[in-house]
Amino acid sequence: MIGVEESAFLETVERQPILDRTLEWAAINSGTTNLSGLRTMAERLADTFAGLPGEITLVDPAPVEKVGADGKAHAIESGRHFVLSVRPQAERRVLLTGHMDTVYAADHAFQACDWLDDDTLHGPGTADMKGGLSLMLAGLEAYERSGPTLGYDVMINSDEETGSLSSAPLIARLAQGKLAALTYEPALPGGIMARARPGSGNFAAIVTGRSAHAGRNPEDGRNALVAAADLAQRLHAARRDGLTVNPARIEGGAPNNTVPDLAVLHFNMRPRGPDDLAAARVILDDAIAQVAAAHDVAIHLHGGFARPPKPIGSETQRLFGLVSQAAEDLGSPVNWKDTGGVCDGNNIAACGVPVIDTMGACGGAIHSPDEFLIASSLDMRAKLTALVMHRLDREGLPA
Structure with missing residues (x-):
């Protein structure tokens, strides 16, 4: 009272x-x-x-x-x-x-x-x-x-x-x-x-490939845009109870006759609790390693979990x-x-x-x-x- x-x-x-x-x-x-x-x-x-x-x-x-x-x-x-x-x-x-x-x-x-x-x-x-x-x-x-x-x-x-x-x-x-x-x-x-x-992390994955002529020798290129899209798909597929993942934007690319050698994927991850945060970090590391190997590109990750759960x-x-x-x-x-x-x-x-x-x-x-x-x-x-x-x-x- x-x-x-x-x-x-x-x-x-x-x-x-x-x-x-x-x-x-x-x-x-x-x-x-x-x-x-x-x-x-x-x-x-x-x-x-x-x-x-x-x-x-x-x-x-x-x-x-x-x-x-x-x-x-x-x-x-x-x-x-x-x-x-x-x-x-x-x-x-x-x-x-x-x-x-x-x-x-x-x-x-x-x-x-x-x-x-x-x-x-x-x-x-x-x-x-x-x-x-x-x-x-x-x-x-x-x-x-x-x-x-x-x-x-x-x-x-x-x-x-x-x-x-x-x-x-x-x-x-x-x-x-x-x-x-x-x-x-x-x-x-x-x-x-x-x-x-939940916690929240904002990230930018900088994907570096190799440019090449899209008609003469595309096989010599390493398409950073395709790799960034693959990373976005893998991260999106990794969402589960306790973890949301939102691929939000891809920047970069090149003219239509050039294999793009640079792309930047921006995305957000929200883990519900400490265990989900640990799992998110593993998912992130694994997805980056798998995409880098599959596409023969380099991926540098910028950002982090600025908001803990x-x-x-x-x-x-x-x-x-x-x-x-x-x-x-x-x-x-x-x-x-x-x-x-x-x-x-x-x-x-x-x-x-x-x-x-x-x-x-x-x-x-x-x-x-x-x-x-x-x-x-x-x-x-x-x-x-x-x-x-x-x-x-x-x-x-x-x-």
Whole structure:
């Protein structure tokens, strides 16, 4: 039940300021590749979160490379990452994470918000996750009115939508020694929270063959495009329960009268658990060796499993017990279930820290021009953040 002490700070949470911030931030295009928009968004976050106690820094991204159609790895630029550190000397500390980037590029057609009804806001990044960032702030502001002793870090990265490659070292560093973590991905349909998540790996297989004239001496060539297609077929055939494989794109080729000597296969693999991850690595090694031998080509693999599988341990179950009890006390019970998506919660869980990674707004159709946010979830989820932080402070994880 909600006590008198808890009611006092929860009553300070109001929907309109959270909604106003969400609309302001959604109007800023911060697609992962829009460095100017990300810079603007990071500056807005720094200005707004400055109302909380603690030190704000904008952290430079770690170096990241991506394989192009020429088969070479090229450096790609990322935006800086936002970090707020509050009471860093506290004995017990929590990590809260979110992302400022969206999937909508600067030239995407979906750039403006409109209302579908009195409670449904249609707009880019509203659910994923400008609304989540705004309610996180409101929840922390309310928590700061509760006489807090818990320390915490807030990390908002600029590259979550592309795998957090430039922020992964920062996430790992900030996760160390934390009591728990809360991540502000939007809730699943119906307000359900995510339980276990698979891992995810993105790869580029660079296939190098030998060029030759397609009419005079094709037998002297080694067709890299055919080899890449064979690799795609073998990987696709290897999918099974616990492992999805998605060959997504082949780049390369040559003029019609030339045997192509270069092709790049881009693909994604998602292992459900640690055993599936080990099996995926074996499948990958075997398929590459078999295709290289069968086609007499060289294959260089770029990429890796940047998101480890996120199984559910006892500490995470205890954290969800605290979150679900708080939600029930607020009159909005939540459940959780396994999902096929991945997020920064995968990276945090790999550090041994219990994490609930769908603390954000309710909505749906994310990553599409139909994305929407349920406005009434903003203040409710902000109160949930404040109450969870307060109870972690007063009680720790439940037994």
